[in-house]
Amino acid sequence: MNTIINTIEAYPIIPVYYHNDPARCIEAFNRSYQAGIRVFEFVNRGEKAEENFKKIVDYRDKYAKEIVLGAGTITSRKQAETFIGLNADFLVSPVVLPEIAEAAAIHHKIWIPGAMTPTEIAICSNLGAKMIKIFPASVIGTSFLKGIKPLFPHLKFMVTGGIPLEIEEIKKMVRGGCFSNRVRRSFIETIRIP
Template identity: 45%
Template sequence: MNKQLDIIRQIAQQKMLPLYFHKDQAVSINVLKALYEAGIKAVEYTNRGAEAVDNFKALRKVVNESMPGMLLGIGTVKTIADAEQFIAAGADFIISPVVYPPVAKVVQDAGLLWIPGCLTPTEIFTAEMNGAKMVKIFPGSVVGPSYISAIKELFPGLLFMPTGGVDTTAESIKEWFDNGVCAVGMGSKLISKGIMQNQEYDKLTTLTKVVLEILSNIK
């Protein structure tokens, strides 16, 4: 349980969770290095392709060898088989796009943090009843920041992290935090296809530092 709380603390302290997938292993590793160089200490790699498991194992090796303090999670985990596979591969936490109690059980039985994706109050409640301490509001673009403040007091024990619909601008980020989120998921707005395609890792490090600076000014 302590490990779960430590990871929640780390994500909440960082105030954002970068997430990405690339089928090329070298690109995946270099993106992680660029994020780490910017000061990121928690990342979600997403299970979005046939290469995800092997790439994740390679990332785990790099983290173990040269990235002290980095928490490596896996996202888009929908089945028990996927959960078991990534737990065996050394995931620090597991994120699902949906609320599926059998996956929650497998993850929590392994002593890991499970962060499910939710949209409706019923889904959020189901997640809470299945042990979630933090939920991903996904896709955030559908509901917008005001949705968080509208539902937040129904779930005083839960932390909210929107993913999708969060821009890298100070205005966008501030609006989400003003409405009560503890962190924001940052995907393609931060780690764009262009950055990965053109291997612009320095650009990614610079942009990530800018976003971290914006976040550090948020109360």
């Protein structure tokens, strides 16, 4: 589990992607890999999420073994167990649910729950989370991050939600205590491979 957190630390920009077309999914994954990305999150936000995640896992295992591949938008134990069964390296949730934490712990997977308040962050920590997704980051902002980091020095924070992709904005988040940034599909689709 620490290896995955170390990889996220070394490669803190995490593409977050979903598309119904498996060819588009593989293309987005491959573009990200070719651009130097080593952590990729495929979100559970469509009817072909499980099927396309499996195709990405198969592609990764054949051509890009060093990529850490996670499943996002996990909102139930059943979804957690399904994506763990499909070989997700980590799970990202928009919510804090003990049942997801338990499924991740049983299978020794990283669980990254979403939180917006100090109480939610404390609950996540008590449930075993080592990394917390702070969102929507555009609403909460860097002052919130700076304020909570000293309260939870043992936790890593991942920010997401409306963060401009300008380097100065990303630097502000990092200075505020952010450990990694998630970027959306529109960013991935603009990656041009030489």
